Amino acid sequence: MNAAIEAHELSRTFGPTVALDGLSFELQAGEVLALLGPNGAGKTTTVRLLNGVLRPDRGGARVLGLDPVTDGEALRRRTGVLTENAGLDDRLTARENLTFVARIRGLEGRDGERRVDELLGRFGMSDRAGDKVQGFSTGQRKRLALARALLHDPEVLFLDEPTSGLDPAATRDVIDLIGSLATEHGRTVVLCTHFLPEAGRLAHRMAVLHGGHLEAFGRPDELAAELWDGLEADVDLGAPIDDRTTALVAALDGVTAATATADGVRVRVRDREVLAALVALLVGREVPVYGAVPRVPTLEDVYFAIEERKERDRGA
């Protein structure tokens, strides 16, 4: 597979502030990358560098085989960007905002009009097409800005907080859309977001940035394997576990952690065999076991574990 995005030691400072320091990663075509991190982590700077809006101080990148610094314009013809604030001109109508971008992208005349109408319809904005953006809600602005980013059917999409301000139904629609763009249409998506469940649903890979440094990059399950040994599982006992049973569980060979939950206990075990042995032990001691479900770490779990590790390292 060809890498759609390659970044190598990408770095940028603004005066004394290091916005990005040595970012390196590779993303294949058709993959969704969740770019995560707290505010000021370097997510927006990364997007600006990858789309040739900023120039790196050090390192470089190739997006769709193009160098953002030297081939910026050619690259931007093939990428679509949704900025964190929708970036629409309030004084223009919804249609005019899209038509302007269509003209810049060479979609003139009837083709341009048709494409604008199609996207206004797709994002449920047809009835507001002739209204000034000034009176639009955050969600309507976001939908319009998404439509604008997709006007030219870009090969790479940079989406900064695509669902912030959207209601639950619109959020679901946007997530489904992003998912289908990647899986069905082979589009590569870089998704900057604070909404971890949304990232978890969409992302093939995740990158965690902190203070401009890349703390982790990879598939969520790979990163989970690096972070934790063994397997986590929820054992349903129908009620919180008592101290005596907790001690029994913790004493079993292969159990590395046991924490009481509302329905029983969450355990970390060496492997699936230990989980089976644990269930057998509890049943043998006449403790009712209603279920034992291995728990796959979510992207959210991985993210917070990385953040905690970062805090621990800083403390040390």
Add this chain to the structure above:
Amino acid sequence: MARERLHWPSIRAVMRKDLSAVGRSKAIVLPMLIVPFLMLVVLPTVIGLAARSQTNIDVSRFLSNIPGDLARPILRLPVREQLIVLVNGYLLAPLFLIVPLMVSAVLAADAFAGEKERRTLESLLHLPIAERDLFVAKLLTAFVPAVLLSWIGFVCFALVTNTVAWPVMHRIFVPTKLWLVMIFWVAPGVAALGLGVMVRVSARARTTQEANQLGGAVILPLIFLAVGQASGLLLVDIWIALVVGAFVWVIAVWLCSRGAHRFTRDQLAARL
């Protein structure tokens, strides 16, 4: 910046967008129409009507305080004509230059600093438009309306002045050759100068208001004073008018080209 040819469809698209947006902003459009109307229609009408009244207004005492070369041709005229020629033919010239200066400055502030204020700059920078095309589009968005409005304003001024003053003058006295130099050479230069100043100011300002305060309240009045003083000379001799106009153009082009060097995606995005 790239040395490729300008991409006019993109330039037109940006101009069209900016002018459509400006056209809907009463706060921008009304001053751009009211100020020229007052200066180029109302004022010459009042002066013309005053001169037509029975009372002869003697301006010879005023003329004795201004340079001889400027006063002499007016003093040669009949007393009733002196007021009209002095005000409409001479004193309104520097005031006339407010129009291109104001319009270009206001539109430039909206085109450059306004993108930051409206938070539309970043999405613009992510579009496939060359920096030079974007810069040219923004310049033309301010320059073309400023010059057109000045010219239209001058046509109105000439019509009103000659019509109202006809019973006194019995001839068309505006435009003179010097006025034509003013309109076609100095006024566009002044528009470009206002533009150049606002391009530089807008690079640092975060809002249109900040740009207008910096450019409109501090720098442009100084320019206007200088140009206003010079315009007395402009109407003395056609060569002086041409030289002053050329000087204005040189400064304007220098300011704009300095602005163009700083107008890069990287520098603009770094200030977001």
